[in-house]
Amino acid sequence: MTLSMDKNLIEHIVREVIASLQARGSGVVEPKPCLLLVHDGSRATTEIDKIIAPLLAKWQVGIESYQAPDLVSSAEKDVRHAVLMDIDQDLLVRGAQGFTDSAPSKLLATLLRNGTPVTLVPAPSAAWILQSVDSDEGLPEPAKRYRAHIRTYKDQLITFGAKFAKLTELELQHEMGLHVNKRVLTQKDIQDSHVPTITVSRHTLITPLARDTAKDKGLTILIQEP
The missing domain is CATH 3.40.50.1950 (Flavin prenyltransferase-like)
Structure with a gap:
């Protein structure tokens, strides 16, 4: 049986998980590029x-x-x-x-x-x-x-x-592109970005709505090769 989930629901779950981790003080500091x-x-x-x-x-x-x-x-x-x-x-x-x-x-x-x-x-x-x-x-x-x-x-x-x-x-x-060192790239990350390209790690999870929003904005998501 194939299960399908609404993209908005996925986005909501991801944001809730991220907010929960932040509230617990995970201590994870995203490094600057x-x-x-x-x-x-x-x-x-x-x-x-x-x-x-x-x-x-x-x-x-x-x-x-x-x-x-x-x-x-x-x-x-x-x-x-x-x-x-x-x-x-x-x-x-x-x-x-x-x-x-x-x-x-x-x-x-x-x-x-x-x-x-x-x-x-x-x-x-x-x-x-x-x-x-x-x-x-x-x-x-x-x-x-x-x-x-x-x-x-x-x-x-x-x-x-x-x-x-x-x-x-x-x-x-240096504002012409953005390098994001995050575990998850969400729709909000795309909405808050005002650059033509965002580069993420190959280990970064990109939510479906993040991809859709990037496409709508004409923003390119690049995957950094190791």
């Missing part, structure tokens, strides 16, 4: 603290320099998003072409190859890469063509999943 921030080592600790301050509410932030040993290994340990700062033109070009002959380019290649979301923050010398083509007005034609050529590498990295941002935009960038 890990964000790796890498810089060139020239920044003072006080400056780094100021940069990460807006991110600490929702992220567990790990800080490394490009000179750190085992940098690539660190990036492969539960990192849900990486922010690579101080991106110069050399790394921009090498990264787009897949070169891995330096610590920064090897790190970038590893992140892109594994599908880890990565935000690239250009160094001051390469900040022009974030400007529109209109900013090139007044430059000689050869300079315009050269800048257009370099921008193709930026565009190529974007097609590989990388995003570019200024330091002031980092807080906005």
